[in-house]
Structure formats: structure tokens, C-alpha cells
Amino acid sequence: MEKHQQAEIVWKDDRLPVSSRFDDPYFSLADGLAETRHVFLAGNDLPGRFRPGFHIAELGFGTGLNMLAALIAWRSAGCEGPLHFTSFEAFPMAPGDMERALAAFPEAGAVAAPLLAAWRAGQRRIETTNLCAEVITGDARATLPGWTDRADAWFLDGFSPAKNPELWSDTLMAEVAAHTAPGGTAATYTAAGFVRRGLAAAGFAVERRAGFGHKRHMTAARLPG
Numbered sequence: 607m608e609k610h611q612q613a614e615i616v617w618k619d620d621r622l623p624v625s626s627r628f629d630d631p632y633f634s635l636a637d638g639l640a641e642t643r644h645v646f647l648a649g650n651d652l653p654g655r656f657r658p659g660f661h662i663a664e665l666g667f668g669t670g671l672n673m674l675a676a677l678i679a680w681r682s683a684g685c686e687g688p689l690h691f692t693s694f695e696a697f698p699m700a701p702g703d704m705e706r707a708l709a710a711f712p713e714a715g716a717v718a719a720p721l722l723a724a725w726r727a728g729q730r731r732i733e734t735t736n737l738c739a740e741v742i743t744g745d746a747r748a749t750l751p752g753w754t755d756r757a758d759a760w761f762l763d764g765f766s767p768a769k770n771p772e773l774w775s776d777t778l779m780a781e782v783a784a785h786t787a788p789g790g791t792a793a794t795y796t797a798a799g800f801v802r803r804g805l806a807a808a809g810f811a812v813e814r815r816a817g818f819g820h821k822r823h824m825t826a827a828r829l830p831g
Contacts (some may be wrong), residue, residue, distance in 0.1 A: 613697040623669065623707045627697065628765040632668045632707060634819055639711045641795070642675040644818040649793025649826045650759040652676070653683040660689060663757035663785065665773055666764040667695035667741050669707040670721050674714040676761075677737050681717075691739040692755065694746040701726045747778055756787045762794035767801055776804040783808035789831035797823035 614626040623632045634641040647653065650662075662676055673691050680689040699707070705722055708715050721739075724732045732739040742749050760782055764773030772778075779801070782792060792805065797814055802825055806812045810827035817824040 611697050613699040613703070615699065615703045617706075621710055623699075623703060625697075625765060628769045630765040630769050633671055637819075638671055639675055639714055641818045642672050643679075645795045645824050646672050646761040646763070646793050647675060647679055649815065649824060650761075650791045652759065653679040655758070655791075656680060656683050656685050656689075658686045660685070660759075661755065661757050661787075662689065662691045662759050662761060663755075663782075664691070664693040664761040664763060665746055665778075665782070666762075667693035667698070668763065669699060669704055670718070670725075671708065671711065671714055672761050672763060673737075673739060674708070674711075674717055674721070677717055678713065681736055688734070688736055688738040691737065692753070692757070693739070693741045693761075694749055695741050695743055696745050698730075698741070698743055746773060747775070747781075750778065750781045750785065753785055756785050756790070758787050758790050760786060760790070760792035762792055762796075762801075767796055767798045774798070774801050774804065776807055779804035780808045783810060783829060786829050788829060790829050792827045794825050795821060797821075797825050801825060 615623045616626050618624050664672060676691060677689060704725055708718050720732050720734050730741040730743060764770050767774040792810060802812045805827045810829055812825060812827045814823050815826050
């Protein structure tokens with residue numbers, strides 16, 4: 607397997623992983639799982655849009671919490687076949703750090719075993735009865751253009767645009783749009799103006815919604831059908 611730089615982690619209050627490279631936490635200290643459900647699931651009108659073969663793509667895999675939250679929702683919805691999930695991650699987290707981070711969320715931890723086993727083995731594909739997932743490592747600006755699939759929903763979960771602007775550029779948002787199925791959606795925790803403008807320029811209809819916790823606003827977007 608090709609080697610990529612690993613995430614550099616420091617721990618706040620011994621339970622919140624923070625990227626030392628970007629000086630930004632991986633999830634909300636209040637409740638990361640609830641934040642994922644509010645921003646990425648509800649922000650993409652999920653689980654209501656789930657159907658067999660549904661494909662989620664993501665910028666920023668991090669701890670894997672978003673994927674696990676989507677998997678829990680998929681299983682609860684009783685959808686036929688596996689959920690398809692593709693994530694783009696430049697700095698994969700070390701297996702021990704991932705396991706430690708997910709331990710904060712027992713509900714996610716209950717479905718995390720296949721992910722953690724694959725991660726410990728250095729594998730980036732996870733296939734179970736309910737999930738067909740791949741984490742594509744490397745800079746998304748280089749890897750996404752070569753991706754040959756299209757997503758029904760995008761989780762845009764890079765670190766803060768102020769600290770990781772490369773993952774929010776107009777060029778990358780145009781690639782997201784080019785890899786979105788007609789009528790597909792995207793959601794993100796940020797309401798930064800340049801992110802919303804980049805999504806709009808790429809062809810999305812952009813909507814500002816109520817954010818999670820102390821964040822006043824988030825962004826939801828939809829491509830024409």
C-alpha cells in the first residue's frame with residue numbers, strides 16, 4: 607500500500623482529538639455524533655432519500671464517525687443491500703487514535719469493528735453486508751478528479767476553511783459538483799461565504815440552515831435534477 611502522511615493528533619481533555627497540523631478538533635466536544643446527524647444526515651435530507659445503491663462521498667474521513675453514523679441510519683431504515691461510501695482523506699488517522707476517538711461514542715463503536723479491523727491491517731476498503739466503503743488517501747485536489755463515480759450526497763467535512771482552505775477551493779467544489787448525480791446534495795458545518803459562493807458557482811442551489819450547537823448556521827446544497 608502506498609504510504610501517506612499520517613494525522614498528527616493531540617488530545618484535549620484526554621478525549622477530544624485535535625489535529626496539530628490544522629489546530630482544529632475532529633468533532634464537536636458537545637456531541638460529535640449528534641452534530642454528524644444534524645449536519646451531514648439531516649443536511650442531505652437523510653435517511654429519507656436512502657434507496658438501494660445510494661452512494662455517499664466525503665471530503666475528510668477523520669475518525670470515520672460520519673460513515674458510522676450513516677451506516678447506523680442505513681441499517682435502521684432497513685434499506686436493501688449495502689450503503690456505498692467513498693471518502694477522500696489526505697492524512698489518515700493512526701488505528702490507535704481512531705479507536706480511542708470512537709470510544710467516546712458507544713453507539714458508533716458498536717458498528718465500528720469492521721472499520722477498525724481493516725484500518726489496523728492497513729486496508730482502506732471495508733465490505734460487509736450493509737456497507738461497501740473505500741477511503742482514498744492523498745490530496746483530494748489530485749485524487750477526486752480521477753474518481754470515476756458520482757455521489758448522491760456529499761459530506762464536506764474538511765477542517766475549518768480558515769485553517770484548511772485548500773479543501774474548500776472553487777476548483778475542488780467544481781469537482782464535487784462534477785462527481786454528484788443529478789438531484790444530488792451536499793452539506794457542511796460551515797457557512798463561510800466563499801464556500802457557499804464556490805458551491806453556487808459549481809451549479810448547486812445553496813441554502814443556509816440552522817447550525818449545530820453554538821454554530822448559528824451551516825450550509826446545504828442541491829444540484830438540479
